[in-house]
Amino acid sequence: PTWSFKDRVVAVALAAVKRFGFTVFSCASTGNLANAVAAHAAKAGLRAVVFIPKGLERAKVVTTSVYRPTVVEVEGTYDDVNRLCLEIGDEHRWAIANVNLRPYYSEGAKTLAFEVAEQLGWRAPDRVVVPVGSGNMFVKIHKGFEEFERLGVIPRQTVRMTAAQAEGCGPIATAYKAKTDKVLPVRPNTVAKSLAIGAPADGAYVLDLARRTGGGVESVTDDELVDAVRLLAQTEGLFTEPAGGVTIGVLRKLAAAGAIGPDEVTVAYITGIGLKALEAVEELVEAPIRIKPTLASFEERVLALAGG
Ligand SMILES: Cc1ncc(COP(=O)(O)O)c(C=O)c1O
Incomplete structure (x- = not known):
């Protein structure tokens, strides 16, 4: 459902979340895992709190936020996020997919x-x-x-x-x-x-x-x-x-x-x-050819390019 292989690992982690009766589903993520945890938690009726490093791609944040988890952007790298999540997992009874649930997730x-x-x-x-x-x-x-x-x-x-x-x-x-x-x-x-x-x-x-x-x-x-x-x-x-x-x-x-x-x-x-x-890739791909809605404009700007 969230367009990366992380749906696979999260599906197994989620089974452990349910079995152990956790109510908060969390993760330390470089982006895709946050998508998957947020989506699967939404479907399962769990609270999701996902931790990401600052500077992720915009779409990864939007496609996570849409499921309405709590998204926490940590001022640091993924390795800082991961270290923080280790501490949180020690202190609080949260299911953190790739930290304290890692044996299942993996x-x-x-x-x-x-x-x-x-x-x-x-x-x-x-x-x-x-x-x-x-x-x-x-x-x-x-x-x-x-x-x-x-x-x-x-x-x-x-x-x-x-x-x-x-x-x-x-x-x-x-x-x-x-x-x-x-x-x-x-x-x-x-x-x-x-x-x-x-x-x-x-x-x-x-x-x-x-x-x-x-x-x-x-x-x-x-x-x-x-x-x-x-x-x-x-x-x-x-x-x-x-x-x-x-x-x-x-x-x-x-x-x-x-x-x-x-x-x-x-x-x-x-x-x-x-x-x-x-x-x-957005700055590397060619922009569309702009034409007027007329056959003449099509023939002038497009036909030669398309080899017609
Ligand atoms: C699209 C994608 N490919 C590969 C990986 C790497 O997976 P792993 O951390 O299991 O090496 C990730 C991790 O976030 C990912 O999002």
């Missing part, structure tokens, strides 16, 4: 593996490319394939897990390239705001899986990821937000370098819609 991302296996005719892909913020989705996609293998639903196979980050917030990519196990926190500076998590909770697990499966971690600049948003729109008719641009930008970079082969069955996860982050 399992919801496994459906991203289950559905891919189903759509491929009950097999895992050779490789996945996944945009990484906290790293939860990446880790749980792997767990989803693993569980299906263990149950005998799909054949056993190593899925190469490729993590995609924005260069302006790429602490895991930096650690991967430096061949260290330490993911050092960074101060995010990227248009991929949904991935702007400087201290990723699951960073060490992402690094380990990317290395063990041979998938690797790669990053792209803001220019490259915005270009990739346009490439996906112009070739597949899909308009994604910058997180999806990070996926496609990394896919493009690795394919061009020969690191992803043309025969590999590769699934690129596009996890959010472009309409919520128009700022990323």
